[in-house]
Amino acid sequence: MIARDLATPCPSIRMEDDAIDAVRLMAEQHLPGLVVCTADGRPAHILPGTQVLRFVVPRYVQDDPALARVIDERTSERLLGELAGRKVRDLLPAHSDVEPAIADPDDTVLELAAMMTRTHSPLVAVVDSGELVGCVTLPRLLDALLSLGSA
Amino acid sequence: MTVFAVAVFVIAYVLIASEKVHRVTVALGGAGVMVAAGVLDFEHAFHSEETGVDWEVIFLLLGMMIIVGVLRQTGIFEYVAISAVKKAGGRPYRVMVLLILITAGASALLDNVTTVLLIAPVTLLVCNRIGVNPVPFLLAEVFASNIGGTATLIGDPPNIIIAGRAGLSFNDFLVHLAPIVVVLVGALLLLCRFMFRKQFSYDPARAAEVMRLDEREAISDPRLLVKSGVVLLAVLVGFVVSATTGTAPATVALLGAGVLVLISGLEPRQYLADVEAPTLVFFVGLFIMVGALIEVGAIGQLAQWATEATGGDVQVATFLILGVSAALSAVVDNIPYVATMAPLVESLAGSTGNPDNVLWWSLALGADLGGNATIIGASANVVMLGIAEKNGYRITFWQFAKYGCLVTLVTVLLCVPYLYLRYFAFA
Numbered sequence A: 001m002i003a004r005d006l007a008t009p010c011p012s013i014r015m016e017d018d019a020i021d022a023v024r025l026m027a028e029q030h031l032p033g034l035v036v037c038t039a040d041g042r043p044a045h046i047l048p049g050t051q052v053l054r055f056v057v058p059r060y061v062q063d064d065p066a067l068a069r070v071i072d073e074r075t076s077e078r079l080l081g082e083l084a085g086r087k088v089r090d091l092l093p094a095h096s097d098v099e100p101a102i103a104d105p106d107d108t109v110l111e112l113a114a115m116m117t118r119t120h121s122p123l124v125a126v127v128d129s130g131e132l133v134g135c136v137t138l139p140r141l142l143d144a145l146l147s148l149g150s151a
Numbered sequence B: 001m002t003v004f005a006v007a008v009f010v011i012a013y014v015l016i017a018s019e020k021v022h023r024v025t026v027a028l029g030g031a032g033v034m035v036a037a038g039v040l041d042f043e044h045a046f047h048s049e050e051t052g053v054d055w056e057v058i059f060l061l062l063g064m065m066i067i068v069g070v071l072r073q074t075g076i077f078e079y080v081a082i083s084a085v086k087k088a089g090g091r092p093y094r095v096m097v098l099l100i101l102i103t104a105g106a107s108a109l110l111d112n113v114t115t116v117l118l119i120a121p122v123t124l125l126v127c128n129r130i131g132v133n134p135v136p137f138l139l140a141e142v143f144a145s146n147i148g149g150t151a152t153l154i155g156d157p158p159n160i161i162i163a164g165r166a167g168l169s170f171n172d173f174l175v176h177l178a179p180i181v182v183v184l185v186g187a188l189l190l191l192c193r194f195m196f197r198k199q200f201s202y203d204p205a206r207a208a209e210v211m212r213l214d215e216r217e218a219i220s221d222p223r224l225l226v227k228s229g230v231v232l233l234a235v236l237v238g239f240v241v242s243a244t245t246g247t248a249p250a251t252v253a254l255l256g257a258g259v260l261v262l263i264s265g266l267e268p269r270q271y272l273a274d275v276e277a278p279t280l281v282f283f284v285g286l287f288i289m290v291g292a293l294i295e296v297g298a299i300g301q302l303a304q305w306a307t308e309a310t311g312g313d314v315q316v317a318t319f320l321i322l323g324v325s326a327a328l329s330a331v332v333d334n335i336p337y338v339a340t341m342a343p344l345v346e347s348l349a350g351s352t353g354n355p356d357n358v359l360w361w362s363l364a365l366g367a368d369l370g371g372n373a374t375i376i377g378a379s380a381n382v383v384m385l386g387i388a389e390k391n392g393y394r395i396t397f398w399q400f401a402k403y404g405c406l407v408t409l410v411t412v413l414l415c416v417p418y419l420y421l422r423y424f425a426f427a
Helices: A021-029 A049-055 A058-061 A065-069 A071-075 A079-083 A107-117 A139-151 B002-019 B023-036 B042-046 B054-074 B078-089 B092-109 B112-131 B134-150 B157-166 B168-193 B204-211 B224-243 B247-264 B277-294 B298-310 B314-331 B335-350 B355-370 B379-390 B397-425
Strands: A012-014 A033-037 A043-048 A123-128 A131-137
Touching: A021 A049, A021 A079, A033 A131, A033 B092, A043 A049, A043 A107, A043 A123, A043 B277, A049 A079, A058 B112, A058 B379, A065 B078, A065 B112, A071 A079, A071 B078, A079 B298, A107 A123, A107 A139, A131 A139, A139 B112, B002 B023, B002 B277, B002 B335, B023 B042, B023 B277, B054 B078, B054 B112, B054 B157, B054 B224, B054 B247, B054 B277, B078 B092, B078 B112, B078 B204, B078 B224, B092 B112, B092 B134, B092 B168, B092 B247, B112 B134, B112 B204, B112 B224, B112 B379, B134 B277, B134 B355, B134 B379, B134 B397, B157 B335, B157 B355, B168 B224, B168 B355, B168 B397, B204 B277, B224 B247, B224 B397, B277 B335, B298 B314, B298 B335, B314 B335, B314 B355, B314 B397, B355 B397
Parallel strands: A012 A033
Antiparallel strands: A033 A043, A123 A131
């Protein structure tokens, strides 16, 4: 089984799209992340859902979990308000030493698993000659591993 | 050999001050060179009271780090800070006053970096709630931390080094430094009112948001809180009576840490999370380098020059040490500065006299308060700046220095009449 067999159609979003649209897309399609494309449509980054959370949850709450407990529910409701006026580009880490989770269609299951581990990404974009073929999500990969194990 | 030892020391010092090489690497490298070149042998480097590593300092720090590591798991600091802010009704200056008092008080019992790490997130949350710029609050807290830490033996690492070298007890620090620190905290409150006067706009609607915070939720484990509180109290009592019982503060701290680890039920990774191994190793390297200077007679020579410069007058020496320490601590980390100066002051005291240990108090006041002047003056400043930057608030070197130099100037000047009146005029 290779990446091409596992890839399923998935939506992508552009750097200049509104950040809140990215969140909406992830929520509506139950995706753990999104493929982010450049202006000419080439897949360039993966935006994991956790990165969105990292952006909207104040850093001081991330550093001190006790503070998350003292804040009332009304504040949680306003968290996504932080995304107002932001673009998808703003959500991506400014500097990342890790390569984007983009695989070739003939990559094996193990290569995909290793890439997810290395990049901490729950989603791998499968790209052929600069075109997005589809995505492999973590549940899809685990499913493939289970079926390989039972074969 | 003297020239060689001094050269190694100066190069190491320049490298530490420039921050081009990590200070632990420099301290260990310098210590290694001193031992490898035979300036100090193993016995003198590790076992000599005069020239060796001061293990009491190392183990006192280790014990307190473990106690703090357990204590911070309880959420008590967040509870106290949020309760205070709610009592202030969300009024910005009142909030700042209470946060300064909490920080100064905590700093007297915990090390400054830990205090800053604990208070900064709560401050950011509160300022975000009441709609004010958190930068003045963070600056005020780091100043309070450096001032408050001056009050006790365990409040600031330079004090621990001084206590080790001079044989001063926990109570000595309390009796001689705590009174002036109370005055200095009062002065800081007034200074902050003046320095940040345009930053205290009050919005009742925003203040109401603070009142909705539920501080009781911060306490994650009430039983652990009670256990930690009892042990911390016992440790503080142990410090106070240590002079009469003859127990070293390091023993008290290690005993407290051991008991707390046993009864807390926490995993080693939890209670060791706050043990800053690099800091402890830095101290070891530093002690060996300074020990080498003592061994070759360089410190004795410097003390002789200092005695001649002061004309053997202890009053001149006191104010010279205060001023020079404040000025130098503003530009170099006060830990290596005090580690170097401590043996020098000890020698100087032998020739000028040292009524009521006044030379030690002027060294502690100068070095601890001088750390407020610039970002690089104290480790807590750097840590606070890092937290501010991570949260999107950049504090520049000059922005810090503008307020820090004023705070340092006022607080050091206030020490002059204190030292003069207490140790000379009414001695």
